[in-house]
Amino acid sequence: MNAESKKVQAQCSAERLYGFACDFRNFQRLLPSQVEDFQADADRCSFKVGGFVSLTLQYAERVPYTTVAIAPAANSGSPVPFRFVLCITPVDDNSCEALVRAEIEGGNPMVTMMIKPKLRPALDKIAEQIQYFSAGI
Numbered sequence: 001m002n003a004e005s006k007k008v009q010a011q012c013s014a015e016r017l018y019g020f021a022c023d024f025r026n027f028q029r030l031l032p033s034q035v036e037d038f039q040a041d042a043d044r045c046s047f048k049v050g051g052f053v054s055l056t057l058q059y060a061e062r063v064p065y066t067t068v069a070i071a072p073a074a075n076s077g078s079p080v081p082f083r084f085v086l087c088i089t090p091v092d093d094n095s096c097e098a099l100v101r102a103e104i105e106g107g108n109p110m111v112t113m114m115i116k117p118k119l120r121p122a123l124d125k126i127a128e129q130i131q132y133f134s135a136g137i
Contacts (some may be wrong), residue, residue: 001102001104001105001112001116001129002102002103002104003051003101003102003116003119003123004099004100004101004120004123004126005099005100005101005120005122005123005126005127006099006124006127007097007098007099007127007132008097008098008099008127008128008130008131009091009095009096009097010093010095010096010097010098010129010130010131010134010137011094011095011134011135012096012134012135012137013090013093013094013095013096014065014066014088014089014090014096015064015065016051016137017088017096017130017134018062018064018065018066018068018088018093019137020060020137021068021088021108022042022059022068022105023042023085024040024041024042024043024044024057025040025041025042027040027045028040029129029133030126030129030130030133031126031129032122032125032126034049034050035047035048035049036048036049036051043058043059044056044057044058044073051068053077053079055072055076055077056072056073056076056077056079057070057072057076058070058071058072058073059069059073059081061085065088065090065126066087066088066089067085067086067087067088068085068086069083069084069085069086070083070084070085071083072136079108079111080104080106080108080111080112080115081106082102082103082104082105083096083102083103084100084101084102085100085101085102085103086098086099086100086104086130087099087100087101091102098127098130098131098134099127100116100126100127100130101123102119102123103119104119108109
C-alpha cells in the first residue's frame with residue numbers, strides 16, 4: 001500500500017530542505033500531536049504513537065537535494081514494514097516542491113487496515129508543516 005501527501009510549495013531551496021530533512025533533530029516540529037516522547041540525534045529518532053506503539057527510525061536512503069527516505073531501525077518493533085519518503089523537486093533558487101510518500105509492504109493485514117484511513121491525512125499534515133516552516137529553514 002502506498003499513499004502520498006498533497007504537493008506543497010516550500011519557501012526555501014531544494015538544497016536547504018534536503019539539509020533540514022537529513023537531521024532527525026529537526027523533525028519534532030513536523031510531527032502530528034499523536035507523537036509522544038520524541039528523542040533524536042542526527043541519524044536516528046524514537047517516539048511513541050498514540051501512547052502504545054514505540055518506533056525507532058533511521059535513514060534508509062539519501063539522494064542529495066531530491067530524496068530522503070526513512071525506515072524503521074532493525075529490531076525497532078514496527079508492526080508493519082514501511083518507508084516514508086520526502087520527495088523534493090527544485091522550482092528555482094529560492095523554492096521547491098515537496099511531497100511525502102508512505103510505502104507499506106506486507107506486515108499484519110489488520111494493522112495495515114487500521115492505518116490506511118489515517119495515513120493520507122497524517123502525510124498531508126507533515127507536508128503542510130514543511131510548507132509552514134520552510135521559510136525559516
